Amino acid sequence: MKKLQIICLAAFAFLYTNTTFAQDSAATNYDQGFRLGFGLSGGLPTDGDYDWALGGDVRLQYDLSKRTSLTLTTGFTNLFIGKDDAGNNVKDLGFIPAKAGFKAFIWEDQFYIMGEAGAGFAVTNGYNDTSFLWSPSIGYANKYIDISVRYEDYNKFKTNQIALRLAYGFDL
Known part of the structure; x- marks a missing residue:
């Protein structure tokens, strides 16, 4: 069923x-074509293990039509010190996300929804895990500016976040 x-x-x-x-x-x-964007993100983890997150990313976007695009995103995100369930400090977790996604403009060719999925590769403080990650988002974009809010979940890192992304983009 x-x-x-x-x-x-x-x-x-x-x-x-x-x-x-x-x-x-x-x-x-x-005219189909490529765009490149550089973004900064600040986030709040929702599970309490980490206090806050900060990251930067690069997004390559291929416009299939005026309202739909495919995306590839990578960068670096750091989840900063928090406490575990026992009250002990948890080391920062820095990782490199690698995501592919689909973006669809739904209102006035400026407001969009997007879904991305991929992997997060831990690279700091002795973490060796690679986590599946997925990230739905909503946002506003014009010719140069892209502002979005996303939920991002990392199952192997046992955390997630809600983040605000501010980006500058341009046609290639």
């Missing part, structure tokens, strides 16, 4: 996006 629900939801999403873009004549004449 659950598989049937997932298949129906996927079919509905495909038909909805296909119908929406089929009616937009500007999408058929849109």
Whole structure:
């Protein structure tokens, strides 16, 4: 039953996006191309193990149409000292995320939703884990500025965060 629900939801999403873009004549004449963006993020972990997070990223975006894009994102994120359940200090965790995603503009070609998934590679303080990570976000973007809020979950690092990203982007 659950598989049937997932298949129906996927079919509905495909038909909805296909119908929406089929009616937009500007999408058929849109020049596809690449964009590059550089961003800074500040976040608050939601589980209490870490106090705050800070990171920087580089995002390569390929515009499929005026309203849809594929993304590749990497950078560095550091989760700063916190306390574990016993009250002991937890060492900072720095990692390199590598994510692929899909971005869809949903309102006035400036407000978007995006989903990304990938891996986080721990690189500081003796951590050797690699974690699956996923990250849904909502945001606003114009020709140069991109502002978004995202939830990011790292299952192997046993933490997650809500982060604000401010970025500068340009066409390549």
